[in-house]
């Protein structure tokens with residue numbers, strides 16, 4: 176079994192200590208942080224999602240898998256951000272109101288930080304007022320994440336609140352998350368949509384250059 180296999184297995188089984196140990200071992204053996212992230216952690220969460228859909232595991236197992244992933248991500252983070260340079264923009268990122276999923280949002284935040292952007296992490300279950308406040312505090316990009324079809328609709332309300340506060344021209348608004356599509360982004364008047372964390376980095380550069 177390779178280190179990557181061990182890492183995937185540890186996350187799927189929710190063994191945080193083993194996941195952290197596999198990441199440390201992988202880094203010590205010279206495996207690239209991005210490879211550990213993509214082939215280990217992200218692949219493991221895709222497997223967790225599939226097991227949940229097939230009724231093989233339930234919410235508590237998803238939760239412990241997520242904890243294991245977050246623990247391992249904490250070890251990877253310094254490596255992922257170490258190529259960071261001066262802040263190229265200030266991004267306020269959060270998971271929208273009603274939604275507690277934060278793994279994808281954290282990954283996007285890390286990749287952006289590693290690409291030189293200053294991050295205001297607003298956390299999860301973020302109401303419109305907090306996004307509005309972040310723009311007042313200087314964010315020039317708002318990045319919203321939603322993982323549930325029931326919460327993605329809050330994105331439109333948040334954009335509306337930003338417009339009502341007279342701040343729509345002061346920040347680019349971008350969105351992402353598993354149920355989000357480009358069509359949806361266009362429909363609700365967002366400035367862009369990214370499918371994953373590296374796409375989000377490209378998108379932030381694009382919207383700031385536009």
Ligand code: B1M
Nearest residue numbers: 224274275276277278279320323324350351352353371372
């Ligand atoms: Co939840 N959950 N969950 N869950 N959960 C999903 C999302 C689900 C698809 C599972 C399923 O049914 N197959 C389903 C949603 C169905 C739907 O709405 N269509 C679901 C459900 C139903 C629920 C609950 C309602 C379950 C319940 O209680 N009955 C509940 C809701 C709680 C709430 O939020 N109010 C719930 C709870 C949970 C846990 C707490 C147990 C846990 C979250 C823990 C945490 O985040 N700290 C959890 C998990 C782990 C998942 C799955 C298994 C994995 C999500 C994940 O972390 N993926 C998920 C199934 C799946 O996705 N296959 C599922 C890995 C992550 C790296 O990917 O988040 O997609 P993702 O992020 C990607 C991209 O989407 C993109 O980049 C990221 C990196 O590549 N991206 C952005 C994300 N945000 C972006 C923002 C951007 C740009 C790109 O800004 C510009």
